[in-house]
Amino acid sequence: MSSPRITSSMVHRGVLADLNEIATKVSRTQLKMSSGKEILRPSDDPFGAGRALSLRGELDGLQQYRRNASDAEGWTTATDSALGTIGDIAQRARELLLSGGTGTVAPAERLKVAGEIDQLIEAAKDTGNSNYAGRSLFGGTATGAKPYGPATDTYLGDGGDIVRSIGPGVAVVINARGSEVLGNGADGKLLNTLRDISAHLKGTAPTDDAALRSSDIVAIDRSIDNVLTVRARVGAVTNRVSAADTRLAELEENAHVLLSKTEDADMAATIVDYSMQQSVYQSALRAGAGIVQTSLLDFLR
Amino acid sequence: MPISTFMGLNTSLRGLLTEQRALDVTSHNIANANTEGYSRQEATRRPTDAMGVPAGQIGTGVDVTSYRRIRDSFLDLQFRAQNMQAGYGSARADALEQAEMRLAEPGENGISARLSSFWSSWSDLANTPESGAARAALIEDAQTLVSSINALDDGFETVQTQAAQQLELLTGDGGELEGMARELAGLNGAIADSQRNGAQPNDLLDRRDLLLDKLSQLAQVSVGDNGAGSIRVTLGGAAAPLVDGAAVTWPAPAMPTPGGRIGALMDVASPTGTVATYRNDLAGFAQALTTQVNAVYNPAAGTDFFAYDATTKTLSLNPAITTLSLKAGSGGAAGANDAAIAISELRGKAGTPDDVYGRLVTRIGTEVADARRTTVNATALSESIEDRRQSTSGVSLDEEMTNLIRFQRGYQAAARAMSTTDEMLETIINRMGRVGL
Numbered sequence: 001m002s003s004p005r006i007t008s009s010m011v012h013r014g015v016l017a018d019l020n021e022i023a024t025k026v027s028r029t030q031l032k033m034s035s036g037k038e039i040l041r042p043s044d045d046p047f048g049a050g051r052a053l054s055l056r057g058e059l060d061g062l063q064q065y066r067r068n069a070s071d072a073e074g075w076t077t078a079t080d081s082a083l084g085t086i087g088d089i090a091q092r093a094r095e096l097l098l099s100g101g102t103g104t105v106a107p108a109e110r111l112k113v114a115g116e117i118d119q120l121i122e123a124a125k126d127t128g129n130s131n132y133a134g135r136s137l138f139g140g141t142a143t144g145a146k147p148y149g150p151a152t153d154t155y156l157g158d159g160g161d162i163v164r165s166i167g168p169g170v171a172v173v174i175n176a177r178g179s180e181v182l183g184n185g186a187d188g189k190l191l192n193t194l195r196d197i198s199a200h201l202k203g204t205a206p207t208d209d210a211a212l213r214s215s216d217i218v219a220i221d222r223s224i225d226n227v228l229t230v231r232a233r234v235g236a237v238t239n240r241v242s243a244a245d246t247r248l249a250e251l252e253e254n255a256h257v258l259l260s261k262t263e264d265a266d267m268a269a270t271i272v273d274y275s276m277q278q279s280v281y282q283s284a285l286r287a288g289a290g291i292v293q294t295s296l297l298d299f300l301r
Numbered sequence: 302m303p304i305s306t307f308m309g310l311n312t313s314l315r316g317l318l319t320e321q322r323a324l325d326v327t328s329h330n331i332a333n334a335n336t337e338g339y340s341r342q343e344a345t346r347r348p349t350d351a352m353g354v355p356a357g358q359i360g361t362g363v364d365v366t367s368y369r370r371i372r373d374s375f376l377d378l379q380f381r382a383q384n385m386q387a388g389y390g391s392a393r394a395d396a397l398e399q400a401e402m403r404l405a406e407p408g409e410n411g412i413s414a415r416l417s418s419f420w421s422s423w424s425d426l427a428n429t430p431e432s433g434a435a436r437a438a439l440i441e442d443a444q445t446l447v448s449s450i451n452a453l454d455d456g457f458e459t460v461q462t463q464a465a466q467q468l469e470l471l472t473g474d475g476g477e478l479e480g481m482a483r484e485l486a487g488l489n490g491a492i493a494d495s496q497r498n499g500a501q502p503n504d505l506l507d508r509r510d511l512l513l514d515k516l517s518q519l520a521q522v523s524v525g526d527n528g529a530g531s532i533r534v535t536l537g538g539a540a541a542p543l544v545d546g547a548a549v550t551w552p553a554p555a556m557p558t559p560g561g562r563i564g565a566l567m568d569v570a571s572p573t574g575t576v577a578t579y580r581n582d583l584a585g586f587a588q589a590l591t592t593q594v595n596a597v598y599n600p601a602a603g604t605d606f607f608a609y610d611a612t613t614k615t616l617s618l619n620p621a622i623t624t625l626s627l628k629a630g631s632g633g634a635a636g637a638n639d640a641a642i643a644i645s646e647l648r649g650k651a652g653t654p655d656d657v658y659g660r661l662v663t664r665i666g667t668e669v670a671d672a673r674r675t676t677v678n679a680t681a682l683s684e685s686i687e688d689r690r691q692s693t694s695g696v697s698l699d700e701e702m703t704n705l706i707r708f709q710r711g712y713q714a715a716a717r718a719m720s721t722t723d724e725m726l727e728t729i730i731n732r733m734g735r736v737g738l
Contacts, residue, residue, distance in 0.1 A: 043670040057649045263407060
């Protein structure tokens, strides 16, 4: 078979189609360079786009968990410091008990000591009413009100847990309730113990003396121990939250890297592509100009 | 049989006239080199009937027997099949790209970003269940999410409406399709008339083929021959032909397998078509969002959070939800946040709204990419068939210039032959029989 006829319109259409195709590629690469994105629309890479969406969601989720963790850490740190203060108060009360509770102290002195214990009780209740960003630390989920009123030692909060979510399905209880630490004044916890000590110091009966020397010391030790236990628990939560935060930061970093790999353009490769396409485009233009211009007409007289 | 003295003059004259006709055809070709749908023509020549002489036969010159239109109708069929695919693909890609653009994904304004910030707002509320600011932010985010979901559905509906409008412009009364059908019928009549008079209406045939090419972009075309230059044209597998000879059936017979641009637009506009299924998927997403959020929120708060109307495909926030009534947890405690935590945990898990929406995005992306690929492939194929057609039917200016020289030389040579005969006659008429004068 002889070679096909090549007609003028075939040449023209061919040149035009090639130029069009290269120009489309150049403009696409340009868009990639200016936006820095590999995926501008889902159809550029449907699977990649779906993946980018879920990675972005995951990233947002991780950032949110970190925010939650930082809030939880703030809460537990504030709780820890309040528990520290309460612990100090209990220690001071124990010292007062040991120095003022012996039989050698004069009754007037004992009243003074009792007065200081009363002050410590108020201080403990004030600390029990401390808040974090306007929310009561020790009131359970009744965060809007103070857990201890001025007149009574009754615990006014509830038994609810304050929960923060610091990972998918990971919820931690971050609060300590006043009822666990200070008690309600009648349950052998710190307030109850301090009130007893105060009453025994003020009293003159031999039983008071006996109580001051024996059962009160046992009770205050138990209360101190209780405060320490709660504080240790809160400290453990703080550690757990901060460990989770570190891990979340790593995960966030990973998700960033994956997301960037999925949807960001490889700049070096894109720029190389661009200059290559540019030179192809220019040579196509030159070749086209040459082909389109000449015909037999140019060489006939 | 004696031969006329003047026969040579006639033979040369036939040569001159034939070369002249050939030059005319060449001029016609050159004039139409850039005319769309034009097929090059050629004057076919044949020696005229010979004269019997005792020694055998003597030639009497040449004549043009026909003006041939050079075209391969098999390539036309191939071209139209691919052109239909290209028409279908490009109309579909255009419409689906519209739908894809309305997704605005991946980006800050897409639903996935809104949904993400909705979940984050629940988490923020879980951190500060007492805070009015967190409630206000959550309600704001929920409303933004609701309106972007509704806006996307409206956007999909607009894509459908626009496709229906385009379809109406194409196939409605006085539309492109009707115009083409009537022109085809007219050409059919004119071509049949010409052929009845024994003429070969090359340029009319070109126009009819061009019209069929254009029609093939709109829908699947099948052409039947009625004989005597008349054809019948059936569109999209319809039971009856749209054009039969000089008659047009209008409105066009129903097309079961339309194909082409009409097929693509019909699918997009249809209430069961591709875009309709996007809307259904979006509805499924909104429904899943409503059900899953309500399933957590309702037991804690006693009211629903979202409401979804499946008939109007509208999502809405329960109007009873305000910054005051919004609840973060069950029970009355200010710090209760169990519901808020449970709702924020809906983010990103398998089977959750994010998942459903992500699948929709991937699906639209895949279908747009497919449609684009179909278009590119079909266009490339139809281009290559068009190249082959042009190789047969196109005008090559180089060839025509060569012919121009060939026919001009032929004309010159015939003229010279005539002059030579004339000189011979000069001898006979003016010089002979004058001995001694």
